[in-house]
Amino acid sequence: MAVNSPVPVAAALLPVAGIELGFAQAGIRKADRKDLLVMKLTPGARVAGVVTSNRFCAAPVQVCKAHLASAAVLADAPIRALVVNTGNANAGTGVTGLVAANETCSALAQLLGCEASQVLPFSTGVILEPLPVERLIAGLPAAIANLSADNWYSAAEAIMTTDTQPKAASRQVQVGEHTITLTGISKGAGMIMPNMATMLGYIAMDANVTQPVLEHLVRQAADSSFNCISIDGDTSTNDCFILIATGVTGTQISSIDSTEYAELAAAVISLAQELAQMIVRDGEGATKFMTVTVEQGRSVEECRQIAYSIANSPLVKTAFFASDPNLGRLLMAIGKAGVDDLDVAQVDLYLDEVLVVRQGGRNPAYQESDGQRVMKQSEILTRVLLNRGNATATVWTCDLSHEYVTINADYRS
Amino acid sequence: MAVNSPVPVAAALLPVAGIELGFAQAGIRKADRKDLLVMKLTPGARVAGVVTSNRFCAAPVQVCKAHLASAAVLADAPIRALVVNTGNANAGTGVTGLVAANETCSALAQLLGCEASQVLPFSTGVILEPLPVERLIAGLPAAIANLSADNWYSAAEAIMTTDTQPKAASRQVQVGEHTITLTGISKGAGMIMPNMATMLGYIAMDANVTQPVLEHLVRQAADSSFNCISIDGDTSTNDCFILIATGVTGTQISSIDSTEYAELAAAVISLAQELAQMIVRDGEGATKFMTVTVEQGRSVEECRQIAYSIANSPLVKTAFFASDPNLGRLLMAIGKAGVDDLDVAQVDLYLDEVLVVRQGGRNPAYQESDGQRVMKQSEILTRVLLNRGNATATVWTCDLSHEYVTINADYRS
Numbered sequence: 001m002a003v004n005s006p007v008p009v010a011a012a013l014l015p016v017a018g019i020e021l022g023f024a025q026a027g028i029r030k031a032d033r034k035d036l037l038v039m040k041l042t043p044g045a046r047v048a049g050v051v052t053s054n055r056f057c058a059a060p061v062q063v064c065k066a067h068l069a070s071a072a073v074l075a076d077a078p079i080r081a082l083v084v085n086t087g088n089a090n091a092g093t094g095v096t097g098l099v100a101a102n103e104t105c106s107a108l109a110q111l112l113g114c115e116a117s118q119v120l121p122f123s124t125g126v127i128l129e130p131l132p133v134e135r136l137i138a139g140l141p142a143a144i145a146n147l148s149a150d151n152w153y154s155a156a157e158a159i160m161t162t163d164t165q166p167k168a169a170s171r172q173v174q175v176g177e178h179t180i181t182l183t184g185i186s187k188g189a190g191m192i193m194p195n196m197a198t199m200l201g202y203i204a205m206d207a208n209v210t211q212p213v214l215e216h217l218v219r220q221a222a223d224s225s226f227n228c229i230s231i232d233g234d235t236s237t238n239d240c241f242i243l244i245a246t247g248v249t250g251t252q253i254s255s256i257d258s259t260e261y262a263e264l265a266a267a268v269i270s271l272a273q274e275l276a277q278m279i280v281r282d283g284e285g286a287t288k289f290m291t292v293t294v295e296q297g298r299s300v301e302e303c304r305q306i307a308y309s310i311a312n313s314p315l316v317k318t319a320f321f322a323s324d325p326n327l328g329r330l331l332m333a334i335g336k337a338g339v340d341d342l343d344v345a346q347v348d349l350y351l352d353e354v355l356v357v358r359q360g361g362r363n364p365a366y367q368e369s370d371g372q373r374v375m376k377q378s379e380i381l382t383r384v385l386l387n388r389g390n391a392t393a394t395v396w397t398c399d400l401s402h403e404y405v406t407i408n409a410d411y412r413s
Numbered sequence: 414m415a416v417n418s419p420v421p422v423a424a425a426l427l428p429v430a431g432i433e434l435g436f437a438q439a440g441i442r443k444a445d446r447k448d449l450l451v452m453k454l455t456p457g458a459r460v461a462g463v464v465t466s467n468r469f470c471a472a473p474v475q476v477c478k479a480h481l482a483s484a485a486v487l488a489d490a491p492i493r494a495l496v497v498n499t500g501n502a503n504a505g506t507g508v509t510g511l512v513a514a515n516e517t518c519s520a521l522a523q524l525l526g527c528e529a530s531q532v533l534p535f536s537t538g539v540i541l542e543p544l545p546v547e548r549l550i551a552g553l554p555a556a557i558a559n560l561s562a563d564n565w566y567s568a569a570e571a572i573m574t575t576d577t578q579p580k581a582a583s584r585q586v587q588v589g590e591h592t593i594t595l596t597g598i599s600k601g602a603g604m605i606m607p608n609m610a611t612m613l614g615y616i617a618m619d620a621n622v623t624q625p626v627l628e629h630l631v632r633q634a635a636d637s638s639f640n641c642i643s644i645d646g647d648t649s650t651n652d653c654f655i656l657i658a659t660g661v662t663g664t665q666i667s668s669i670d671s672t673e674y675a676e677l678a679a680a681v682i683s684l685a686q687e688l689a690q691m692i693v694r695d696g697e698g699a700t701k702f703m704t705v706t707v708e709q710g711r712s713v714e715e716c717r718q719i720a721y722s723i724a725n726s727p728l729v730k731t732a733f734f735a736s737d738p739n740l741g742r743l744l745m746a747i748g749k750a751g752v753d754d755l756d757v758a759q760v761d762l763y764l765d766e767v768l769v770v771r772q773g774g775r776n777p778a779y780q781e782s783d784g785q786r787v788m789k790q791s792e793i794l795t796r797v798l799l800n801r802g803n804a805t806a807t808v809w810t811c812d813l814s815h816e817y818v819t820i821n822a823d824y825r826s
Binding site: 053054055056057089091092093094095096097126127128129130237314318319321322324326327328329331332334335336337339340342344345356357359360361362400401402404405406409 | 466467468469470502504505506507508509510539540541542543650727731732734735737739740741742744745747748749750752753755757758769770772773774775813814815817818819822
């Protein structure tokens, strides 16, 4: 059960003009489940993405990067389709894996009448096992046969692995004189850490945006959404966040200094944050949703370091799981974050509105019963004030439960 | 149950001339358990230590650092005693905590007839709660009353927290023409990460060593023992490794280039490694003991980065707990370690003698049954070969089990 995150309603997911989605049961790893997704784009669409920082970057991610780069340069060969499989990550698979990813692109390109370089491949699942590429390719015609602009809910289901529920959301926003529609899906529940290391996330919108602006926007959105979450501090080999502007609606946005850009960016960031938080709320074994904010730092970097040190600490996470206000563990995590010149005597710490630590020591007015009350909630804000600057960073995370161990000890069985 | 780590036999722990140990039940947190340890040193003894890198350095650690520094400078006021309490870490306790640590030193100094600055205080237990210093001080006379050179086993018991068994070992070694005796104790089972961030460890020896040489030796020993272990990646506010040379036996060792230094250092490092590994084997919830070695790196630093990335990955640790050769997670952990220029196509990976990954991809000859066989063992060696240099690093760690969550969710109850 995801923490305070209801299953999205299919009817509330808005079609985005210029993109169609099709799915299939290709039997990549298990029978009788949707495990293949095709997204077909209108010819004028533009695509930008950010991908994992893991050096063991999976074969499809390597191909994806290459195809994105060539599409950005060659105006006459834009990205026309995306293909996602679950059940196998095609990572740690060497040259064979690259061949399989390229074959996937070629097969889909042939079916759609475009070049292989106009297809972006994505895989998620078990690492270090050969991708059953024949089964994947055999599933493509079925996915193409049911292409539809209304398939967002099924698309969200088709990319799930250990997710307990599909993740999807929509927005409509006024940009200049036009109404822009945005719909996104995401997946991921473990191996979640920042630096685009996260999960699969796709947002499509019918806005008309130049390639450089789209590339700026995808980074900006990632940095304030998918790059702000952590479930276990692990970083996947496969994960990508892709932003698609189908270009069907509105005037072209060609500058990041325009009002239109600001309006669109706000909607993209808001949607990306919602999709990213859905991942945390559905974190493997999660029973609580925690927001960690570090304020008044000298730099965003040091605020992020401390926020992640808290968010990734197994001792902090198990204390939250137990609803135990063992808050000294928060100080431990602040202190070990690697901010060498941190003056801990300046640090204040709040749990929701409860002032727990003042100037580095226990607040004399702090009552354990107040801490206990907040810890029992399913949503908890941890606020750290460094009192030495104006920078802020926020990270979203979940607790560490028995269920996390169970899921990850049994994942392949 | 610690992994392949029998409870030490009291009779096998050798007295070290020049140090006596006394213990008491002070009722710091719980009744009816040894929670107070006093170590009394002969006047000629020298002491050196390394302490936690956590910025929320606990009050006793701050006092300990100051007293070590002044004793090192003032030849006429050497360290005469150490005092350790469990049940309360006296960390995150602000000025009150510093006062309590100083009061502890003063009280013991008065009982022993020395200055407060000649006493080193240590605390371990819950963070952010006031130290019940009156109870601690009230327990000191009982600890002094049973001071004895034969109390090493009880001393090891007196410093336990979530440890399931006491940790202690002895060595005798020939240094030049003299037989030197070394005995050490350690504690710690969670919040274990490197950079002297680890636990409490004390080694006493009857060797005669100058202060600068002792300080070099304590760092050298820490870097190849206590700084090579990880249970959960968390770093305590309180932890210290202390090396005591009582000076009773043998010729003075005044140079790190001497044969005598090499002989003594080998014994100290070997004992420190045994004590450090005991901590990992008794890691909270541990069912397996894992050695992670990264070889053929460009620098020790990058080898350590990768070794720790593996050792601290919750996904790797849960796979080991499950005896599941889901070895792609090892690649994930190598790739996310932050070695930006790592060429993963050069990486080989062995599980014990089984070659799993060759040149970054699955070894064609690898059989899952071979991986399965190794994963079922209680001791597993993971060897990563980077094939780009001559540096090596080793980290010892344990798996992540249900029991870890249980222990840390219930620690204070």
